[in-house]
Amino acid sequence: MTDTAGQALYQARIPIYPRSVKGRFRLVKWGILTLAYSVYFLLPWLRWERNVGPDQAVLFDIADRKFYLFSLVMHAQDLFWLTGALLVAALLLFFVTGIAGRVFCGYFCFQTLWTDLYLLIERLVQGDRVARIRLDKSPWGASKFLRKLLTHFLWLTVAFWTGLTFTLYWDNAPELIVKWFEGKAPFAAYATTLFLTATTYVMAGLAREQVCTYMCPYARFQAVMFDADTRIVAYDVSRGESKAGRHKVTRELKTLEQRQQQEVGECIDCGYCVQVCPTGIDIRNGLQVQCISCALCIDACDTIMGSLGWDRGLIRYTSEKQAQGLESRLWKPRTIGYGLVLLVAVTALAWSVSNQAPLEMSVVQVRQPLFVRLSDGGVQNSYELHIENKTDQPMSLAIMLHGLAGAELDVGKLASVKVGAQRSLRVHARVRWDSGHKHKGSRSFEFNLVPQMRQEVGMISSPATFYMPGSEN
């Protein structure tokens, strides 16, 4: 309908048919892609031996509120590590972007990785750029239909496996996958798989560069972190254009000498750099917001320059200062600043993770009733102790009082409190105290939790308050 209206509300997407290219950066990108995919798709299947808990190396168990990461078990109280990890990731992004531009976008972002895979499938089924353009222009027929069908089928297969793999991180993978296909998995498993299948297919198959250009906030704010020293993918204008501009190779403009004489630049205007660009821009127009620094145009230009026997690097990683012939600094104040904050954040997180408390206790005073008068005139307060054993061995614990002279602790008939490995427990404790009416009001003291026969785990304390009523008797 928007097409027939003559004036569309949005600019219609100009189809982009990225051409394949070989080269250094393409090789690096295939390497990163292989590594990232291996980790993502295989990790849920990796087994890990534990005394208690699942034997899956990485498992995010929401129902039991435990995240398993190899030998580390994250409990609900450790969730702030996630904040720490996100902080580190953000700082790393700032740090790297300040030095080397949109490295994340070009090499690591899942949008880039999955689009790369989808393009590969498209190329294997429909052929390279020219073949694809021709196919799209040709009238619908059996061959075109089959090719398109196969492409979308393969895309959907990849999308489905991506979605299913994501789901496998949240439960025991070998068990869940069987249940999934038997139709016995929880609703959340199907919803998650379906959602990720749909988003993967739409984002990597249909939306592609529009995600980076219109949807992604990182694309916008990373550009803000650029300065004159930041490495960017750039076209060497003075070399490529000289004074008379770029020109195709003709009989009169075949060698470098001929071009120099006529003051024509070294760019032969072959358009390869534009054809390989996944976002469809012309890098020769300078730094643009759409550029994800994937460096494929560098590979394209280097291929052409190499075949002509001219110097490579007409398009290369450079900085604004270098392009002007100035010295570019690596360690500028901003980089050092980000670097230091990053170092502090990583150290703090690493310290926190390696010093995970093996045992935790929190004490809540029973407030209804706040106190009771006992038959001997003393006063009793009750407490709920929440004890959590984070180690993979069961623990026997003795509960003791500290800081309330003459008070008596009563935990009923529990000789010692046994808490299973990776388990938590609530204990109802009563404290009786006859202070001889010397103390009235609140008095602070501590509950001590002493592990028995586990020397490596130290005693822990938790503060509490004893309330002694006022005037009666």
Place this chain on the structure above:
Amino acid sequence: MSDAKKTQGAVQTTGHAWDGDIQEFNNPLPSWWLWSFYATVVFAVVYWIFYPAWPVGGAYTTGVMNEITFIDSDGSEKTTRWNTRALLLKDLQEGKSATLSREYLEKVKDADYQTILSDAEMMAFTRSMAVGLFGDNCMPCHGAGGAGVMGLFPNLADDDWLWGGTVEEVEATIANGRYGFMPAFRGTFNAQQLDDVASYVLSLSGQEADAASVTRGKNIFQTSEGGCYYCHGTDGKGMKSQGSANLADQIWTIADVPGADTVEARKVAVKHVITNGAQRSMPHWSDRLDSTEIKLLTVYVHELGGGQ
């Protein structure tokens, strides 16, 4: 107006014209919006097929392939079309937490009291289950924390037990109920005697009282003149079998002695009880709760104040 005219020129019209110059703008919907709308229509149609949707006369379309099987309240297996009540019942019967708590419940059911009381994990489970039972059945009288109400319902969170504080005694109290009774001494004592008995009762727990009056009161209390010792014992410590209160400790369940500020006010509180007597009853729960529920509650109440 001039601005409006400028934009008017830019927007497409439907091409219709009325009265010569009245035209209609054509602002087509964005295609993403349109496709989303079509998708919701498709979703609705699929929903009609699989879920209850359309009213048809007095009935409704029930949807296909959506049977839910659950155990009904009479114990029989029941299969119905999809509805949220059946879904909830099924989850309460077969859900992960339901299965887990049933497992624990079986364990508690089979264990004896001493095993439960000395096992921290079973105690934690018992308390978490019993707190709900206590809230449903006991709280209206005894309060959420079991502190009771002075003069009406005894405090379960202290260390005094009118009818005994062993698990067996607590269980008997819950299952069979209790009836506590103290006769009124309104016609029995004259004003002087009443005053003396009250002084003696207060002196038993170390309260301030006139010595001469206490001696006279003791005589009435411990002889057939008053006959108080029949139930409260000669030492005033009460009898578990009668449910008679221990008058020699610091706990008051009917006369609000702790709430009185002066010696005279305390005496008035005690005299009030002696004059009017006391009647308190607790219903029996064996008809209403099953043996496992009574077991859970017994352990819970036993542990509230620290049982015997």
